[in-house]
Amino acid sequence: MVGEPRSLDPAALGNAYASQAVLGNALYGTLITDDESGEFHYGLAESFTTTDNGATFALKVRPGVTFSDGTPLNAEAVKTNWDRLKDPATGSPSRAEAASVTSSEVVDDLTLKVTLSNPTPRFAGSITTSSLNWIASPTALQKGQEAFDAAPAGAGPFTLQSWARQGAIELTKNPRYWDAPKPYLDRLTIRVLTDATQRYNTVLTGGADVTIESTWQNLAKADGQNLSVDVQSLNGGIYLAMNSRRAPFNDIRARQAIAAAIDFDALNSSVYNGEAKLAETLFENTSPFYSDSPLRKTDRATAQRLFDELAAAGKSVSFTFYSFPSSESRMIAENVQAQLSSFKNVKVNLQVIDQSKFGELRATYDFDMLISSAMFHDPEPRLLTVLGGRSPSNLTGLNDAELDRALLAGRTSTSEADRKAAYETVQERIRETTPLIFIARVASGAIAGEDVHGLVQYGSGSLLPEEIWISK
Secondary structure (H helix, E strand, C coil): CCCCCCCCCHHHCCCCCCCCHHHHHHHHCCCEEECCCCCEEECCEEEEECCCCCCEEEEEECCCCECCCCCECCHHHHHHHHHHHHCHHHCCCCHHHHHCEEEEEEEECCEEEEEECCCCCCCHHHHHCCHHHCCECHHHHCCCHHHHHHCCCECCCEEEEEECCCCCEEEEECCCCCCCCCCCCCEEEECCCCCHHHHHHHHHCCCCCEEEECCHHHHHHHCCCCEEEEEECCEEEEEEEECCCCCCCCCHHHHHHHHHHCCHHHHHHHHHCCCCCECCCCCCCCCCCCCCCCCCCCCHHHHHHHHHHHHHCCCCEEEEEEECCCHHHHHHHHHHHHHHCCCCCEEEEEEECCHHHHHHHHHHCCCCEEEEEEEECCCCCHHHHHHCCCCCCCCCCCCCHHHHHHHHHHHHCCCHHHHHHHHHHHHHHHHHHCCEEEEECCCEEEEEECCEECCCEECCCEECHHHCEECC
16 A cells, blocks of 8 residues: 555545555445446445436345444444544545435335435445445444554455554455455455555565555556556546635636646656656546546746736745655655746745645645545546535635536536536636646556456555455
């Protein structure tokens, strides 16, 4: 993994490529997964259906499943977990996805009726890309965080043997797992390595069987070795979030100046050895929603003019850029800082933070700029979560009525042509309002030794450990 978990509570884990997705899948299993075609597949949920175009859903829980502490996994357990995610006090990175559920009702032991704030035909996509997918034993959760972290109880393919913070997480095969003979491994050891070179060399030399990979250059190097590589092709990408709730980015000129100042080809060369796919458009050209209209354009003269205008108005641009400790995140921040140092009337302070601090900043919005990501096969529901004016996960704070209308149209329309038109408007508003700056597509991948098989990802690069097997 790239990031250390602050807790083993599923509400605290991130279900995406470079966070703690493989750990969440190992301990808690999955309600639903999807494949690259966008088709949904069921695990701990037997079905998730709507009869009113996504206004309400019926979630059917697989019968006969128990958590590792013996508590039944039923509709009430799902409701308990989903209600916790909505509570701001929980501080979950999946709060925005959970907040779309206005109410849930236990119909019977295995059926949960879910009512959404807006019709969302593809709400299953919110489950596959968030910790809504992970259900923990309510009995274990009631004991408090310290007790839960010592003995987390899920219905996943593995159970916790030990966890040394800043060290290894040791897991063993769950004898209660519902989908026998999976998992194929008897033991699973998870370690955090934030340095990209160290991650690659560890798997190359046999020090690890699999690495969850987030850097394009490592994926490119692995192609030339006797290694297995699995990469998801996703739209969106890594972006710089500029907090428009406060200075300097509450002035659109500051946001536009930063976007115009950065040379993304130079950033690609410096950070990714030229191997990254730059996110020049919102969608890949294979997407039905693709538009060749660029999201941004480098223009040093325009950038300097805007910086000078702001300085003349007593608004010189000075901000703190928060970066994760991973080598990729740190190198992006350092490159942006170096590029902006060649301009007058702009100053960048760089601060490296850990994953737990990032959760705090997300909850309080107490930052100027930070790195985040929005990656997806289908833009719904992820884009509205990231850009919606009322979404708790809108890091930028921008509340643009035209953008919101287009995002909602993309969510609720059933015609692909209508959705394409809506997302063309979304791209236009991103370009015109500049709440964030997309840098590169996410390198959502896994690298494994030649004897390792069964690399399967779903959602936003979420690896399924129960599928892995070794032929040694």
